Amino acid sequence: MYPDSFQRLINQFSALPGIGPKMAERLVLFLFKQETTKIDEFIIDLSNLHKITTCTECFNITQNELCTICADKNRDHQKLCIVEESLDIIPIERSRAFSGLYHVLGGTIKKRDKDQLTTNALMSRIEKSQFDEIIIATNFTTEGDMTAMYLRQTLAPQNITISRLARGLATGSDIEYADDMTIRSSLTNREKFS
Ligand SMILES: [Zn+2]
Known part of the structure; x- marks a missing residue:
């Protein structure tokens, strides 16, 4: 009919996470009504x-x-905050409570095989850097907790303080959506995690 x-x-939009066919239809109709310049920018x-x-x-x-963040020499290169996804960096940056560096794991150990996470790169990065504290900022979900435990075990031989975000965030909550x-x-x- 279309x-x-x-x-x-519509099919392209409905293949995106969290968007059903009805919403996809609405989005395409919305775009259809936009001015050409808006569409061109989008393209x-x-x-x-x-x-x-x-x-x-x-x-x-x-890009x-x-x-x-890594290229910024004014940041504290001795503090490392480990997050599940790039999206988690945004609320932490917005809070202005952390001025160190990050490491994006690319998921949790349950969702992905351990080898698919960036933990090997993390370990070699730690070896060649001089971090004095590693903050584990995985989500407070079952998977996030399991990943935090796994990281604690893996990082234990290193002589570095390991901490985890305090449970101000409700159990089951994602950092991505926290205020x-x-x-x-x-x-x-943040609490010492050992
Ligand atoms: Zn970077």
Whole structure:
């Protein structure tokens, strides 16, 4: 009933996470009603997506070899915060309670095989850096907890303080959706994790 290209767009949108066919239809209709310049901007941004890659150091999303955080010499290069996904960095940055570096694991041990996470890169990074504290900021979910335990075991032989975010965040909650105040207090009150 829709023209082919219109239907194909609906299919593309409904393949995105969290978007059902009805929502996809609404989104395509919305775009259809936009001015041509808006659509052109959208097309350019979409086609630039393939230029985006992951930071060779921390695996955060970046357009360059190093992300802006790793490349920033003014940050505290002795503190490392381990997160599940790049998206988790945004609320932590917004809270302004942390000025160190990050490491993006790329998931949790339950969702992915251990070898698919960036833990090997993390270990070699720790060996060649001089971190004095590692903060584990995985989510407070069953998978996040399991991953935190696994990291604690793996990092134990290193002579570095290991801490975890304080449980200001409710059990089962994702860092990605936490507000600035909660993140700030759970970072400030982070607990030694050993
Ligand atoms: Zn980086």
